Amino acid sequence: MSSTIEAQVLQPYKYGFVTDIAADTIPLGLNEDIIRLISAKKGEPEFMLAWRLKAYRHWLTMAEPTWANVKYPPIDYQAIGYYSAPKQQKKLDSLDEADPRLLETFEKLGIPISEQKRLTGVAVDAVFDSVSVATTFRETLAREGIIFCAFSDAVREHPDLIERYLGTVVPYTDNYFAALNAAVFSDGSFAYVPKGVRCPMELSTYFRINASSTGQFERTLIIADEGAFVSYLEGCSAPMRDENQLHAAVVELIAHANATIKYSTVQNWYPGDAHGKGGIYNFVTKRGKCAGVNSKISWTQVETGSAITWKYPGCILQGDNSVGEFYSVAVTNNYQQADTGTKMIHIGKNTKSTIVSKGISAGHGQNTYRGLVKIMKSAEGARNYSQCDSMLIGDQCGAHTFPYIDVRSSTATMEHEASTSKIGEDQIFYCKQRGLSAEDAVSMIVNGFCKEVFRELPMEFAVEAQNLLGISLEGSVG
Amino acid sequence: MLEIRNLHAGVAGAEILRGIDLTVRAGEVHAIMGPNGSGKSTLAQVLAGHPGYEVTAGSVTYEGKDLLGLAPEERAREGVFLAFQYPVEIRGVTNAYFLRSALNAIRRQRGLEELDPVDFLAVLDEKLRAIGWDDSLMNRPVNDGFSGGEKKRNEILQMAVLEPKLAVLDETDSGLDIDALKTVAGAVNKLRRPDNATVVVTHYQRLLNYITPDFVHVLADGRIVKSGGKELAHELEARGYDWTREPAAVEA
Numbered sequence A: 001m002s003s004t005i006e007a008q009v010l011q012p013y014k015y016g017f018v019t020d021i022a023a024d025t026i027p028l029g030l031n032e033d034i035i036r037l038i039s040a041k042k043g044e045p046e047f048m049l050a051w052r053l054k055a056y057r058h059w060l061t062m063a064e065p066t067w068a069n070v071k072y073p074p075i076d077y078q079a080i081g082y083y084s085a086p087k088q089q090k091k092l093d094s095l096d097e098a099d100p101r102l103l104e105t106f107e108k109l110g111i112p113i114s115e116q117k118r119l120t121g122v123a124v125d126a127v128f129d130s131v132s133v134a135t136t137f138r139e140t141l142a143r144e145g146i147i148f149c150a151f152s153d154a155v156r157e158h159p160d161l162i163e164r165y166l167g168t169v170v171p172y173t174d175n176y177f178a179a180l181n182a183a184v185f186s187d188g189s190f191a192y193v194p195k196g197v198r199c200p201m202e203l204s205t206y207f208r209i210n211a212s213s214t215g216q217f218e219r220t221l222i223i224a225d226e227g228a229f230v231s232y233l234e235g236c237s238a239p240m241r242d243e244n245q246l247h248a249a250v251v252e253l254i255a256h257a258n259a260t261i262k263y264s265t266v267q268n269w270y271p272g273d274a275h276g277k278g279g280i281y282n283f284v285t286k287r288g289k290c291a292g293v294n295s296k297i298s299w300t301q302v303e304t305g306s307a308i309t310w311k312y313p314g315c316i317l318q319g320d321n322s323v324g325e326f327y328s329v330a331v332t333n334n335y336q337q338a339d340t341g342t343k344m345i346h347i348g349k350n351t352k353s354t355i356v357s358k359g360i361s362a363g364h365g366q367n368t369y370r371g372l373v374k375i376m377k378s379a380e381g382a383r384n385y386s387q388c389d390s391m392l393i394g395d396q397c398g399a400h401t402f403p404y405i406d407v408r409s410s411t412a413t414m415e416h417e418a419s420t421s422k423i424g425e426d427q428i429f430y431c432k433q434r435g436l437s438a439e440d441a442v443s444m445i446v447n448g449f450c451k452e453v454f455r456e457l458p459m460e461f462a463v464e465a466q467n468l469l470g471i472s473l474e475g476s477v478g
Numbered sequence B: 001m002l003e004i005r006n007l008h009a010g011v012a013g014a015e016i017l018r019g020i021d022l023t024v025r026a027g028e029v030h031a032i033m034g035p036n037g038s039g040k041s042t043l044a045q046v047l048a049g050h051p052g053y054e055v056t057a058g059s060v061t062y063e064g065k066d067l068l069g070l071a072p073e074e075r076a077r078e079g080v081f082l083a084f085q086y087p088v089e090i091r092g093v094t095n096a097y098f099l100r101s102a103l104n105a106i107r108r109q110r111g112l113e114e115l116d117p118v119d120f121l122a123v124l125d126e127k128l129r130a131i132g133w134d135d136s137l138m139n140r141p142v143n144d145g146f147s148g149g150e151k152k153r154n155e156i157l158q159m160a161v162l163e164p165k166l167a168v169l170d171e172t173d174s175g176l177d178i179d180a181l182k183t184v185a186g187a188v189n190k191l192r193r194p195d196n197a198t199v200v201v202t203h204y205q206r207l208l209n210y211i212t213p214d215f216v217h218v219l220a221d222g223r224i225v226k227s228g229g230k231e232l233a234h235e236l237e238a239r240g241y242d243w244t245r246e247p248a249a250v251e252a
Helices: A002-009 A032-041 A046-060 A100-108 A138-142 A151-157 A159-165 A176-184 A425-433 A438-454 A459-469 B040-048 B072-077 B095-109 B117-131 B148-162 B178-190 B231-239 B247-251
Strands: A023-025 A084-086 A122-128 A131-135 A147-150 A189-193 A202-208 A219-224 A229-237 A244-247 A250-255 A260-267 A279-290 A296-303 A308-311 A314-317 A323-332 A337-346 A352-362 A366-375 A383-393 A398-407 A413-422 B002-011 B014-024 B029-033 B054-062 B080-083 B166-170 B197-202 B215-220 B223-228
Touching: A032 A046, A032 A176, A046 A159, A046 A176, A084 A131, A100 A122, A100 A131, A100 A202, A122 A138, A122 A147, A131 A147, A131 A151, A138 A147, A147 A151, A151 A159, A151 A189, A151 A219, A159 A189, A159 A219, A176 A250, A176 A279, A189 A202, A189 A229, A219 A229, A219 A260, A250 A260, A250 A296, A260 A279, A279 A296, A279 A323, A296 A308, A296 A337, A296 A438, A314 A323, A314 A352, A323 A337, A323 A366, A323 A438, A337 A352, A352 A366, A352 A398, A352 A438, A366 A383, A383 A398, A383 A438, A398 A413, A425 A438, A425 B072, A438 B095, B002 B040, B014 B040, B014 B054, B014 B223, B029 B040, B029 B231, B040 B054, B040 B072, B040 B080, B040 B166, B040 B197, B072 B080, B072 B095, B080 B148, B095 B117, B095 B148, B117 B148, B117 B178, B148 B178, B215 B231, B223 B231
Parallel strands: A122 A202, A189 A219, A202 A229, A219 A250, A229 A260, A244 A279, A250 A279, A260 A296, A279 A308, A279 A314, A296 A323, A308 A337, A314 A337, A323 A352, A337 A366, A352 A383, A366 A398, A383 A413, B029 B197, B029 B215, B080 B166, B166 B197
Antiparallel strands: A023 A084, A122 A131, A147 A189, B002 B014, B002 B054, B215 B223
């Protein structure tokens, strides 16, 4: 019986193909020359190289963290390629001049970027291995004063903004993987929404790892100036390979006074095969700073891929009355491991945070929620609500919860709820007795379990999340 | 409609039903009564196809088909409905969505078009009106946070919408106060038609004050030890179950 349920959750990985394209790669391994080479390839200003080298030197003094509830063999950082870009002859005037194999790759992934087939209402930055290959709707957005481009373009075209904000939320000293990223990051997305502007479309980045033996180290920086609003989506996938590939990204968000940033992720890196061979190590640092009063940052993530996920999107609630939210669905199947959660740091008065975490474990999957709610003395009247629910499918998997609470303000209000449930034979039988198939029953139950998170997703992503979990969202998300 | 012949079934090697024979025709209401542990609920679960029970001998023919050869969802789509003694909770899924999905699964089987949410509301409205209930349960998650009475009422509401040919009510009266009992029984009576049949499984006679059975069967130790008309229920109420097991009583 439980095998029927598992078969449902265990859908074959549909994005595992490899694109055969000539790549510009650099020798494997990491040293200062490699970092200089990456910086030179990007045509970066001096301040960027200096920052990378500082980060690298700091990284050398650090040790890989071992506190996460995940197990993997040691990573050989000298066996990884830190740069790989599809070869392109010259700067393109139009996307339609791009290598058709690249356009085809993104089309196959359901992310059409060619001029004729663009998704309406969504601007896409497509990142292939180490470089951004296309950003759609740049001109349309520029008319509103919005900058949305590849990170490397931003470094060249808007060095003032980069210099002002880079590393201000996640400094390179933050943790081992953030330091590594700062040293070697190759591309990513940059968005700036000016004062009082409501971004008229969803901004999104699609990350694709293609080359073997290569890590992907992207960096995303989003700034919403006073009173601005932006909703940003992030998706990703990778070929099926026997090797483990490292993905160590950094995302920084800055919301000024009265600004709102909504950041949604559907993470679908290759999870490895049914025996735990291969898959992506997804070691990511994401953090937002609610810098101004009444600002708001909301993280929504649906994590279904990766062999190992290590990720804690958090919010620094500095501005008075600022709001941080974290909505998460994490699925671990086969031998996948996830240690994920959030950090909410309350500094400003009357700051408010909401955490809703849904972990689904199947097969031999191990799912850990790890969250920190820290309320500083200055955060008078701060409030937090946390809800952590775990669902087990089968009896070989595990669910773990580590909520850390650190309250230094006597006027704070904390609420924490947690539950663990199992998809039971009785639930399935009840649904079947009403005429539903086992597949529909499982989708309905899982879907109902994730409802509070799915309803936070923008429409486009709700559909992708539905496809990923093989579930129908229709009607039950309201 | 339903022919049960020499049905033996049990759980984990322990035999609970030891040769049940029962015939139910369209338009009839049968009451299955008996003391705790007599096998009443097992019979209901076996008819619905619960995977926890194993049928070791006998046959069940429903509308000319081998019922035991059908998967639980196929039985449901063919018109077999079980009102659960302990209805199951499904968090985050609204009753309306659940019920529409179920109705559409059954409609597909019957070659009918599936209903969109708007059409479904119209059907729901009509059914609710027929049994005189409101739609207060529909936008709540399936049985989640329902009181005992609401859960039982929800089962009958599902029955009203899904329009089964054969409904098996497993201890639907347990845990109901007298007002709730009347409400539920009233709805069941309104759903009676010449082309459907109902099997009411109950420990107590009091439900039968409101749902009048055509036949009453007494189950003991996995067998039907006595059958009769509605007056048998009153006799059981007055005399208890013990006398039915005495051989003399069976012959009488």
